[in-house]
Every structure is written in C-alpha cells, then in structure tokens.
Amino acid sequence: xxxxxxxxxxxxxxxxxxxxxxxxxxxxxxxxxxxxxxxxxxxxxxxxxxxxxxxxxxxxxxxxxxxxxxxxxxxxxxxxxxxxxxxxxxxxxxxxxxxxxxxxxxxxxxxxxxxxxxxxxxxxxxxxxxxxxxxxxxxxxxxxxxxxxxxxxxxxxxxxxxxxxxxxxxxxxxxxxxxxxxxxxxxxxxxxxxxxxxxxxxxxxxxxxxxxxxxxxxxxxxxxxxxxxxxxxxxxxxxxxxxxxxxxxxxxxxxxxxxxxxxxxxxxxxxxxxxxxxxxxxxxxxxxxxxxxxxxxxxxxxxxxxxxxxxxxxxxxxxxxxxxxxxxxxxxxxxxxxxxxxxxxxxxxxxxxxxxxxxxxxxxxxxxxxxxxxxxxxxxxxxxxxxxxxxxxxxxxxxxxxxxxxxxxxxxxxxxxxxxxxxx
Numbered sequence: 072x073x074x075x076x077x078x079x080x081x082x083x084x085x086x087x088x089x090x091x092x093x094x095x096x097x098x099x100x101x102x103x104x105x106x107x108x109x110x111x112x113x114x115x116x117x118x119x120x121x122x123x124x125x126x127x128x129x130x131x132x133x134x135x136x137x138x139x140x141x142x143x144x145x146x147x148x149x150x151x152x153x154x155x156x157x158x159x160x161x162x163x164x165x166x167x168x169x170x171x172x173x174x175x176x177x178x179x180x181x182x183x184x185x186x187x188x189x190x191x192x193x194x195x196x197x198x199x200x201x202x203x204x205x206x207x208x209x210x211x212x213x214x215x216x217x218x219x220x221x222x223x224x225x226x227x228x229x230x231x232x233x234x235x236x237x238x239x240x241x242x243x244x245x246x247x248x249x250x251x252x253x254x255x256x257x258x259x260x261x262x263x264x265x266x267x268x269x270x271x272x273x274x275x276x277x278x279x280x281x282x283x284x285x286x287x288x289x290x291x292x293x294x295x296x297x298x299x300x301x302x303x304x305x306x307x308x309x310x311x312x313x314x315x316x317x318x319x320x321x322x323x324x325x326x327x328x329x330x331x332x333x334x335x336x337x338x339x340x341x342x343x344x345x346x347x348x349x350x351x352x353x354x355x356x357x358x359x360x361x362x363x364x365x366x367x368x369x370x371x372x373x374x375x376x377x378x379x380x381x382x383x384x385x386x387x388x389x390x391x392x393x394x395x396x397x398x399x400x401x402x403x404x405x406x407x408x409x410x411x412x413x414x415x416x417x418x419x420x421x422x423x424x425x426x427x428x429x430x431x432x433x434x435x436x437x438x439x440x441x442x443x444x445x446x447x448x449x450x451x452x453x454x455x456x457x458x459x460x461x462x463x464x465x466x467x468x469x470x471x472x473x474x475x476x477x478x479x480x481x482x483x484x485x486x487x488x489x490x491x492x493x494x495x
C-alpha cells in the first residue's frame with residue numbers, strides 16, 4: 072500500500088523470501104497463499120483507511136482458511152503499533168517501517184545479507200524505483216512523515232551508485248529516483264547538499280537511458296541541479312516538486328519557509344534554465360487559514376503557471392503534527408471537496424490544452440505494456456502510474472516492451488495522448 076518508497080521495501084522483502092526457497096508473488100487484488108504480508112501506508116486519512124481495510128480483508132481470509140499466516144509492516148504499523156496489536160489480534164505479528172527484515176528470522180530463516188541489492192521488481196523489468204534516503208527534516212505543519220520515519224538519513228553515494236549499476240546490469244533502462252525530500256540529499260552524511268553530484272554520477276552509468284527525479288522541495292532548492300538536467304540527455308526534463316500552496320498566509324501556517332514571490336521566481340527560473348521541462352506538483356486545499364481570498368490566489372497561481380502535471384488533495388488533520396496542535400481544522404469537508412473539484416477542473420482544462428499542442432510533434436516513447444488494441448507507452452515527461460500515457464494502435468506494427476520508438480502524436484485527451492510509429 073502507499074508510495075513507491077514502500078514498494079522498494081516490498082520488492083526487497085520479496086527477493087529475500089525468494090532466495091530462501093519461497094514462491095513469491097505480488098498481487099494486491101487477490102488474497103491467497105500460505106503467508107500474506109501487507110505493507111501499509113500511514114500518511115493521510117484515506118491512505119490509513121485503505122490499509123486498515125486491506126488488513127481486515129486479509130483477516131477474513133485467514134479466518135476462512137484461505138490463508139495461513141498474516142503479517143503487517145510499514146508506516147501504519149510503525150505509527151500505531153500498540154493500537155493495532157490490541158485491536159487486530161488476528162495478525163500474527165506487526166512490524167514497523169524499519170524492522171521488517173526480522174520477519175525472515177522469525178520464520179526460522181537465516182539472517183539477512185545487507186550487502187546485496189536483490190529485488191523482485193513488481194514494475195516492468197525496464198524501469199525501477201531507487202530510494203536514496205529515508206525520513207525528513209523539513210517538519211511541515213501538516214505532515215506526519217517525520218513522526219513515522221524520523222530524521223532524514225541519506226544512503227552513501229557509493230551504495231546508491233552500486234545499486235543503480237546492479238539494476239542497469241539486470242535490464243533496467245529507466246530509474247525513478249525517489250526520497251521523501253530528494254533535494255536534501257547528503258546534508259546529513261556529507262554536511263552539504265550532494266544531489267547534483269549524485270545525479271551527475273548516476274547519469275554516467277552506461278545503459279541508463281532515463282533518470283527521473285521525484286519529490287523535490289522548493290525551499291533552498293539546489294539550482295546547480297538545473298545545469299545537469301539541461302546538459303545530460305538521459306536526465307529527464309521532468310521534475311516532481313510539491314508546492315502545496317501559494318498564499319503567503321497559508322504557506323506560513325504550513326511552515327513551508329518559502330514565500331509566494333520566491334515560488335514564482337523558482338518556477339520561472341527552472342523553466343528558463345531547462346527549456347521544455349515538464350513540472351509535476353501537488354497542491355493542498357482546505358488547510359487552516361485558507362479563506363476565499365487565499366483559495367482564489369491558489370487558483371490564479373495554477374492558471375498562471377500552467378503546470379504540465381498537477382495533483383491535489385484536501386487537508387486532513389493528522390494527530391501529533393504541528394497543525395493538529397496549533398490550528399483548528401475548521402473548514403467544512405464539503406467546502407474542501409468543492410475547492411478540490413474547482414482546482415482540478417482548472418488543471419484539466421490546462422492539461423487538455425497542453426496535450427493538444429503536442430499533436431503533430433514527435434517524441435521518443437518507451438513501451439510499458441499492451442492493453443487490448445493498443446501498446447501503452449510514456450514520453451520522458453511522464454512518470455509511471457501518475458502521468459499521461461501514449462496509446463499506439465497494435466495495427467501500427469509490433470512494438471516490444473521496454474524498447475524506445477519515435478512516435479508522432481495524432482490525438483490528445485486531457486490526460487492521454489494517441490500516436491503512431493514513425494519508421495525512419
């Protein structure tokens with residue numbers, strides 16, 4: 072359940088099981104097998120509810136004899152370990168975010184060798200997620216992640232480079248670089264930011280065709296990273312940078328340590344220094360202090376910036392956070408949902424216009440899969456699962472998964488493109 076950082080942990084655990092003779096598969100849609108492990112998310116209310124529902128479904132499967140043993144790990148059990156143990160005794164054992172490797176030894180298996188980079192990829196074998204750190208030091212008012220994962224802890228650069236080389240040696244062509252806060256990388260370990268050097272060294276790996284950057288932070292953004300993005304052809308012209316809001320009042324309440332003017336300046340600089348870059352951002356509506364004036368500022372910001380990719384969600388109070396202790400969650404849920412719908416309607420119109428402007432253009436596309444009468448691919452401006460896809464008719468000729476093709480865009484919808492292969 073949850074984010075791609077959890078997915079990496081799951082892939083690692085699956086590999087450890089597989090190495091010890093277990094038959095392992097990843098299928099959240101079907102609950103069966105002798106042992107089921109649920110990796111949970113504890114970020115916001117909806118994610119927690121989804122994780123709880125999955126656990127309860129597995130408990131029912133255990134009671135009916137469909138499965139034999141049930142284990143739970145991840146962020147939800149890290150945060151609510153005592154409560155879950157008390158409330159859901161059908162689970163054989165709960166593990167947190169960082170001690171899940173104990174599951175193997177608890178099952179009587181040999182201790183784990185941490186010096187290898189084995190993973191059973193749940194993604195298509197041509198792309199993988201690469202986690203470079205854990206935790207976060209930013210302490211935004213609304214966010215429970217630091218409560219769950221603790222302080223930012225960078226992996227060593229050599230360790231990351233070794234894992235990246237291992238992935239590429241095993242057929243990975245595209246790496247999604249991930250962290251809770253990518254641009255903070257190295258400050259704890261090397262006493263200075265090292266994300267630019269890391270990206271530069273990763274881009275030197277022979278055979279790595281695309282490197283994509285996820286979860287940057289606007290405050291103290293390392294602008295020297297833009298040079299690498301501009302100069303290195305295998306560093307995708309794509310940046311996932313969560314901005315959350317634009318009103319100075321709301322940003323201050325959120326403890327984001329950035330202003331409206333600074334945000335506008337940063338976005339304009341990124342686009343100037345990396346021509347053609349596609350920006351993905353996430354925005355929040357309904358945070359305490361967001362009146363109609365502040366929400367109108369946010370709508371104006373979205374119209375001004377015309378983000379190529381944008382997601383949004385409504386604020387939900389998380390116990391233990393600064394916001395829960397210092398602000399009253401007094402914006403009604405129906406108002407939050409109305410604002411969320413308004414904001415996404417604006418973005419849908421922008422996305423439709425931007426996609427329509429690509430009709431007639433040619434892009435390099437990687438093929439992820441086939442669905443019915445279409446091959447499904449992505450451009451360098453699209454991250455798996457969250458961004459646009461390119462649909463190419465099967466009658467256009469046989470295309471191979473994990474291979475790149477020149478595709479002319481022939482049609483567009485708000486969140487998808489249609490294309491045909493160009494034979495050169």
